[in-house]
Amino acid sequence: MSNFVAINAKYYKNSNSSGGIGHVQRVFAENRNSIKEFQNNNFGCGFDILDKYNETYKKVEEIKGKKIQKTANTYMDSVLIFSQNQVEELMKKPNWKADFSQHINDLMQDMKNETGLEPMGWEMHMDEGHKDPTTGKYVMNYHAHLIFYNFDFKTNKAPLRELMGRKSDSIWSKLQDVAANRFADLGFIRGVSAEMSKVKHLEKDDYVAAKQAEIERLQAELVDRQTHLDRALHANQELLEEVAESIDVVIGDFNKHNDAYRSLVERVKLEKEVKSDIANIYKEVKEMLEDNPIFKNLQRQLKNSFPDFYDKSLKFCNKVASYFNADSGGGELLPLLKETRENAQKIKSLNDDLKKRNGKFKI
Secondary structure, three states: OOOEEEEEEEEEEHHHHHHHHHHHOOOOOOOOOEOHHHHHHOEEOOOOHHHHHHHHHHHHHHHHOOOOOOOOEEEEEEEEEEOHHHHHHHOOOOOHHHHHHHHHHHHHHHHHHHHOOEEEEEEEEOOEEEEOOOOOOEEEOOEEEEEEEOOEOOOOEOOHHHHHOOOOOOHHHHHHHHHHHHOHHHOOEEOOHHHHHHHHHHHHHHHHHHHHHHHHHHHHHHHHHHHHHHHHHHHHHHHHHHHHHHHHHHHHHHHHHHHHHHHHHHHHHHHHHHHHHHHHHHHHHHHHHHOOHHHHHHHHHHHHHOHHHHHHHHHHHHHHHHHHOHHHOOOOOOOOOOOOHHHHHHHHHHHHHHHHHOOOOOO
């Protein structure tokens, strides 16, 4: 039969959508069944079917109010196959693609009316086939992929389960009539069993091609992930080098501060030793003066003759004594230290005056 049209349907899960619909739209670099010199002859609905499918998927989840099960069949791919002779006859007309496109659009609406399935889009493949080794001519498999989402927005239900359950009055048999009626004015008639066998063979080829396309997509993802991983490892290496440099700076600063700390400890130790030596000298002087009756007499004379000067000197001596005895608790101490340099002259003058009064007092 040289002018048949036949249709066959296959349903898929969401996990197959990117590979299956991607193959339909020829989004992959290589397609096993495609003949490159005929690829420019392909045409379709004119928009991204996968984008519309993903939008519909989200919309259905919103309507259902829950996630769609992974095991659910979410879309149907109907393969519409045409005899080579009749298509090539139509290709002789100048506007054949526009006329053919309108017929496919109308057929998808016909199928929606019969099944409730929501049309997503379609692609006509004019590039699949093989060269006959005997004649050298191309034997082409002209066909269109009609993608439907498994949801009826009138009933808010998925129709496929009910459609597959029909035994008598099969919906798939009826769709053969629908396709034949829609394309009758283009010279096509309903396909018979032989043509249906070709449809099934084409379905198998498309399935293999879709799987191959999915493998290629996964391989591309692996390459992309490896690239990102390499970049991350490189960035981490640079970060580790920066951390190592920062640690070197911190260690250098620590060594500097540690040296300064050690110097400070040595200074504090030396200061304590000096204070201890002075305190010992003060103690020796104190013990010496406390046992000297001449100094005691001089002390009384100072207190009686110069009370203000005596009080100031006493306070000064107590401050000095408290400083040098801070580590041992301090306490009340007699003013037995000699006056500071600024008071030395006053003490000398006072001593000379006392010598004149009483020759027996000496210092």
